[in-house]
Amino acid sequence: MTSAGTTTHANDFTGKKGRRFRAARIDWASLLGTGATGLATLLIVAILGIILGNIFINGLPHVSWRFVSTGTATDMFDVNKAGILPMIFGTTARVILMTLFVLPMGVLTAIYLTEYARIHSPFTRIIRGAVNNLAGVPSIVFGLFGAGFFVHFIGRGMDSALQSGGAIVWGQPALIWASATLAVMTLPVVIIATEESLRAIPQGLREASLALGASKLETIIKIVLPQAVPGIMTGAILAISRAAGEVAPILFTGAAYYMRDLPSSLHDQFMDLGYHVFILSTQSPNVDKTRPLLYATVLVLLCLTFMLNIVAIFVRAKMRKKARMLH
Amino acid sequence: MGLRRGHHAKPLEWLAEKLIFVVSLSAILVVFLIFVFIGREALPVLFGRMNTALVQKTIPVEQMDKLNPAQLQDYLGLTKEQFASMDRDTLKELMSLKIESSSESSTDKDASINTTQWRYLLRPHQWSGYDAPQFIWQPVSTIPKYNIVPLIIGSLKVTMVALIFAVPLALGAAIYVSQLARPRVRELAKPVIELLAGIPSVVLGFFALIVMATVLQRISGSQSRLNALCAGIALGFSVIPVVFSIAEDALTSVPRSYVQAALALGASKWKAASQVVLPAAVPGVFAAVALGFGRAIGETMIVLMASGNASVVSWNFFDSTRTITATIAAELGEVVFGSAHYRILFLIGVLLFIVTFLTNMTADIVMNRLKIRMEGKR
Amino acid sequence: MAETTLPKITVALATQPAGTPTSLIEVQDLSLSYGAAQALKSISLGIGEKVVTAFIGPSGCGKSTLLRCFNRMNDLIDNVRIQGSVKIAQQDIYSQEVDVIELRKRVGMVFQKSNPFPKSIFENVAYGLRLQGITRNSQLAAAVEESLRQAALWEEVKDRLHTSGLGLSGGQQQRLCIARAIAIKPEIILMDEPASALDPIATTRVEELILDLKKDYTIVIVTHNMQQAARISDFTAFFYLGELVEYGTTSKIFTNPAKKQTEDYVTGRFG
Numbered sequence: 001m002t003s004a005g006t007t008t009h010a011n012d013f014t015g016k017k018g019r020r021f022r023a024a025r026i027d028w029a030s031l032l033g034t035g036a037t038g039l040a041t042l043l044i045v046a047i048l049g050i051i052l053g054n055i056f057i058n059g060l061p062h063v064s065w066r067f068v069s070t071g072t073a074t075d076m077f078d079v080n081k082a083g084i085l086p087m088i089f090g091t092t093a094r095v096i097l098m099t100l101f102v103l104p105m106g107v108l109t110a111i112y113l114t115e116y117a118r119i120h121s122p123f124t125r126i127i128r129g130a131v132n133n134l135a136g137v138p139s140i141v142f143g144l145f146g147a148g149f150f151v152h153f154i155g156r157g158m159d160s161a162l163q164s165g166g167a168i169v170w171g172q173p174a175l176i177w178a179s180a181t182l183a184v185m186t187l188p189v190v191i192i193a194t195e196e197s198l199r200a201i202p203q204g205l206r207e208a209s210l211a212l213g214a215s216k217l218e219t220i221i222k223i224v225l226p227q228a229v230p231g232i233m234t235g236a237i238l239a240i241s242r243a244a245g246e247v248a249p250i251l252f253t254g255a256a257y258y259m260r261d262l263p264s265s266l267h268d269q270f271m272d273l274g275y276h277v278f279i280l281s282t283q284s285p286n287v288d289k290t291r292p293l294l295y296a297t298v299l300v301l302l303c304l305t306f307m308l309n310i311v312a313i314f315v316r317a318k319m320r321k322k323a324r325m326l327h
Numbered sequence: 328m329g330l331r332r333g334h335h336a337k338p339l340e341w342l343a344e345k346l347i348f349v350v351s352l353s354a355i356l357v358v359f360l361i362f363v364f365i366g367r368e369a370l371p372v373l374f375g376r377m378n379t380a381l382v383q384k385t386i387p388v389e390q391m392d393k394l395n396p397a398q399l400q401d402y403l404g405l406t407k408e409q410f411a412s413m414d415r416d417t418l419k420e421l422m423s424l425k426i427e428s429s430s431e432s433s434t435d436k437d438a439s440i441n442t443t444q445w446r447y448l449l450r451p452h453q454w455s456g457y458d459a460p461q462f463i464w465q466p467v468s469t470i471p472k473y474n475i476v477p478l479i480i481g482s483l484k485v486t487m488v489a490l491i492f493a494v495p496l497a498l499g500a501a502i503y504v505s506q507l508a509r510p511r512v513r514e515l516a517k518p519v520i521e522l523l524a525g526i527p528s529v530v531l532g533f534f535a536l537i538v539m540a541t542v543l544q545r546i547s548g549s550q551s552r553l554n555a556l557c558a559g560i561a562l563g564f565s566v567i568p569v570v571f572s573i574a575e576d577a578l579t580s581v582p583r584s585y586v587q588a589a590l591a592l593g594a595s596k597w598k599a600a601s602q603v604v605l606p607a608a609v610p611g612v613f614a615a616v617a618l619g620f621g622r623a624i625g626e627t628m629i630v631l632m633a634s635g636n637a638s639v640v641s642w643n644f645f646d647s648t649r650t651i652t653a654t655i656a657a658e659l660g661e662v663v664f665g666s667a668h669y670r671i672l673f674l675i676g677v678l679l680f681i682v683t684f685l686t687n688m689t690a691d692i693v694m695n696r697l698k699i700r701m702e703g704k705r
Numbered sequence: 706m707a708e709t710t711l712p713k714i715t716v717a718l719a720t721q722p723a724g725t726p727t728s729l730i731e732v733q734d735l736s737l738s739y740g741a742a743q744a745l746k747s748i749s750l751g752i753g754e755k756v757v758t759a760f761i762g763p764s765g766c767g768k769s770t771l772l773r774c775f776n777r778m779n780d781l782i783d784n785v786r787i788q789g790s791v792k793i794a795q796q797d798i799y800s801q802e803v804d805v806i807e808l809r810k811r812v813g814m815v816f817q818k819s820n821p822f823p824k825s826i827f828e829n830v831a832y833g834l835r836l837q838g839i840t841r842n843s844q845l846a847a848a849v850e851e852s853l854r855q856a857a858l859w860e861e862v863k864d865r866l867h868t869s870g871l872g873l874s875g876g877q878q879q880r881l882c883i884a885r886a887i888a889i890k891p892e893i894i895l896m897d898e899p900a901s902a903l904d905p906i907a908t909t910r911v912e913e914l915i916l917d918l919k920k921d922y923t924i925v926i927v928t929h930n931m932q933q934a935a936r937i938s939d940f941t942a943f944f945y946l947g948e949l950v951e952y953g954t955t956s957k958i959f960t961n962p963a964k965k966q967t968e969d970y971v972t973g974r975f976g
Contacts, residue, residue, distance in 0.1 A: 027595055029597070029598070030595040030596070030597035030598060031597075033597040033600075033601060034503070034507050034596070034597050036499060037499040037500065037502045037503035037507060038503050038507070038508075039499070040495065040496045040497075040498075040499030040500045040503065041499070041500040041503045041504060041508075041516055041520075043496060044496055044497070044500050044520055044523070044567055044571070045516065045519055045520070047523075047564060047567075048519065048520070048522060048523050051526070051531075051534055051564070054534070054538060055530070055534070104350065105350055105353070105354045106354070108346075108347050108350040108351055108354075109350065109351040109354040109355065111347060111351075112347050112348065112351035113351070116344075116347070116348075118783060119783065120783060127355050127358070130355075130358050130359060130362070131358055132687070132691065133684050133687055133688065134358055134361065135687075136618070136621055136625075136683055136684075136686070136687040137361075137625070137680060137683055137684075138624075138625025138626070138627065138652060138679055138680075138683055139625070139627060140625070140627040140652045140655050140656055140676070140679075141365065141625075141676050141679060141680050142361075143627075143655070143656070143659070144365060144655060144659065144672070144673060144676045145361050145364060145365055147659060148364065148365075148368055148664075148673070149360070149364050152664050153364075184357060184361065187354060187357065187358070188358070191354070202820070204816060204818055204820035205820055205822060205823075207778065207781070207816065207820070208816065208820040208821075208822065208882070208885075209822070209832070210778070210781070210809065211776060211778060211809055211813065211814040211816075211886075212809065212810070212813070212832060212833040212836065212885065212886070212889065213806050213807070213809040213810035213833060213836055213837075213889065214806070214832075214836050215340060215806055217340050217343055217344055218340075218836065222832075223822060227823060241525065244527075245526075245527025245528070245529065245530070246527065246528075247527075247528075247529045247627075247628050248528075248627040248628055248652075248656060251656055251659070251660065252659050252660055274527055274529045275529075277529050277530065277533055278529050278532070278533075278628065278631075278632065281532070281533050281536050281537065281632055282536070282631075282632055287537075291537070294533065294537070298530055298533055301527065301529075301530065302526065302527075302530060305525055305526075305527055306522070306525055309522070309525040313518065
């Protein structure tokens with residue numbers, strides 16, 4: 001080694017043992033920044049924990065098999081006698097009906113927009129713009145639409161055409177209108193989710209299929225759709241879980257506070273978990289008495305939506321793994 | 328020569344493709360129908376064609392025949408079916424009743440005001456019985472008052488509280504989770520925070536009403552248990568996941584090469600995050616906040632349950648307040664279809680729609696520009 | 706409207722490719738533009754049967770575009786306008802009577818980036834056969850084996866026919882795509898830079914395969930690798946900026962080109 005000049009640097013690498021690579025001062029800014037943001041994360045998780053914990057602790061003791069499997073007894077406010085089967089039934093019925101409406105419409109529309117429509121025409125862009133914006137519209141506006149269009153316009157129209165003597169059968173809040181309103185609300189979500197999963201499929205696959213002499217439809221059915229199904233399912237399940245918990249759109253399109261029997265036809269009203277929570281919270285005569293009932297109902301509603309969410313996340317994770325194999 | 332499709336489809340295929348077109352067309356029509364229908368219902372108010380004045384120019388009974396049937400129906404305020412089902416004598420009765428009631432109420436100086444005019448919707452007015460000009464929303468009364476300013480202020484108040492509460496938390500968490508945390512922590516924290524998004528708003532409203540309101544009142548000693556603060560914080564809970572996921576996405580899509588360059592120069596993770604990544608992700612963060620705003624202002628159940636629903640003009644966060652969304656939700660069940668009240672509800676619905684439309688469009692444009700920039704740089 | 710099928714032609718090997726009536730593919734005055742940009746300018750050439758013809762030229766010269774005209778894959782792009790004619794076996798493939806689906810069954814294609822379907826190896830090769838309505842397992846199995854043998858892949862995959870095609874190496878995937886294309890026995894195989902994404906060993910195997918295949922198929926290959934063109938093709942066409950500069954036997958193009966531009970390119974002075 002040559003005898004180089006003995007220039008010393010601020011952080012001397014060849015300093016005494018134990019002093020290598022040590023900073024001269026403590027970096028307060030970084031500490032604070034990391035601490036504050038970490039705290040923010042912790043806080044959010046804590047909030048989630050408090051909310052879920054509170055509901056769980058207060059609700060679990062009152063959830064029993066009897067609770068979820070029987071209907072409303074004489075005293076709807078007595079937690080020992082009341083049952084929420086009609087609400088579970090109503091929620092499930094409207095969600096299933098909504099899925100039957102929205103899934104075919106949404107998927108086929110997305111297929112059209114992605115595979116058939118001309119990509120750069122202004123027409124397609126306007127449609128996409130409209131769909132994207134509709135996805136962000138507040139749910140109460142859909143409630144407005146449902147009440148004004150489905151219940152009054154279509155419903156009353158059906159009545160004057162089908163019923164005699166001014167009977168109102170379809171022109172009032174009903175299971176079918178609530179489901180239709182929800183279908184309209186979730187349509188943009190399904191379209192966007194389906195479009196995304198269709199676009200994720202590399203163009204090379206389509207070209208390979210076409211080059212072998214398959215028609216466009218055959219390519220879509222045999223190659224594109226099978227690949228896109230997990231993405232479509234994720235979108236659908238997320239839409240469903242969101243719709244299951246929505247109350248604003250069904251306030252005036254079909255939810256009822258109390259019905260003696262389960263809805264037996266599409267033009268009946270129905271009871272609903274979320275709506276029940278709303279009514280119990282805001283209109284019960286004795287808040288303390290209904291508290292346990294309220295907690296129990298909320299717990300059941302949460303379990304339902306969370307189950308759906310978890311299924312969707314699971315499917316999405318599996319799909320991401322598969323997609324990584326493709327490239 | 329131009330190019331044709333060049334393929335003669337088998338009948339089943341042709342049918343299937345036509346089906347796709349038809350279904351898509353109807354879905355697209357529905358999408359546009361929503362815009363059209365809601366606007367249509369609000370239109371009469373927008374163009375000043377509704378008249379709720381109690382005292383309207385009355386027509387003497389003797390002159391009934393001077394009006395044609397359409398005018399008469401309009402004057403008496405009847406629907407087509409009602410008008411058709413009445414005979415001449417009934418109509419005469421109705422006309423004299425109208426003259427009677429208008430002379431009765433003509434004592435009130437406000438009786439002749441058409442309260443659906445824009446002037447009364449937006450500007451304060453001194454109604455009879457009040458000392459000073461006020462903004463009043465009181466649709467259910469002899470003289471219905473439709474001033475929408477209290478509602479707008481209510482919505483803005485609650486949204487502000489929600490954003491002030493949620494944005495720092497969500498942004499901070501986004502920075503931490505995306506840039507500073509260890510991968511294991513990241514994998515845990517992200518889905519947990521997104522779980523918050525899975526809580527239905529009615530549950531959050533319930534929580535605010537039953538649990539938070541009591542706690543807040545004890546802490547702040549405020550008069551109203553349900554107020555803008557309580558609703559705003561609960562609203563914040565539902566805004567946090569929205570802002571968090573979009574901001575986190577934006578931060579994560581900043582190319583890793585920037586971060587590595589900064590780290591290689593001796594920056595700490597925090598410095599790299601705050602000085603390199605965050606500035607690069609500003610458009611995405613902006614879009615996240617914009618979408619959070621849109622979510623907050625459009626939320627219904629939480630505010631319906633936890634804000635107290637008093638339509639007053641006040642910037643005090645401890646006062647009970649009422650938002651546009653809660654108004655629609657609370658009153659749509661009781662309006663007469665086609666009445667002025669009904670149409671004004673649609674009007675504020677249109678207002679809400681326009682606000683969220685603009686917010687989403689802004690966020691979209693910003694995100695698109697961001698995408699183009701990112702792809703250009705890569 | 707009756708669909709016309711392309712008649713099989715059994716003529717002697719063409720030795721003079723340009724414009725003779727014995728060309729399998731005959732291009733006359735073909736011009737193609739995407740919107741305002743013109744990609745092909747008045748191309749005329751004739752491609753012989755059961756030979757390997759190479760299209761060479763720098764990037765963007767239009768060779769891939771011309772290739773894709775032969776099986777009408779350019780139809781998939783918006784705003785494409787075509788003038789002139791492309792005849793395969795004397796049939797104008799752009800005429801109204803031609804069913805493009807049938808055309809693509811007779812003119813196969815192998816792409817630059819291998820694109821096996823996310824299905825098993827067996828199902829990948831069988832896909833085209835199933836499209837034609839062949840569903841009997843025995844028939845399919847025999848055809849799949851024959852194609853895989855021809856593509857020199859059989860020995861390597863015969864024990865795992867039902868595993869995913871995506872689990873193969875890059876070179877194997879490309880040979881799988883070739884097997885898939887020849888399974889339906891097209892008359893012409895178009896190859897768009899088939900070995901550009903492969904390592905040298907895999908490339909050699911694909912080239913050997915092409916030399917083998919030309920016994921039964923007419924092959925047109927686009928390549929930016931001049932040495933490759935020199936190794937495997939019988940005829941070569943040199944393109945530049947959308948125009949056909951020179952077309953002749955490979956030996957002539959590479960040893961004694963008629964145009965200076967050709968000579969500059971093949972000696973590496975540009976491109």
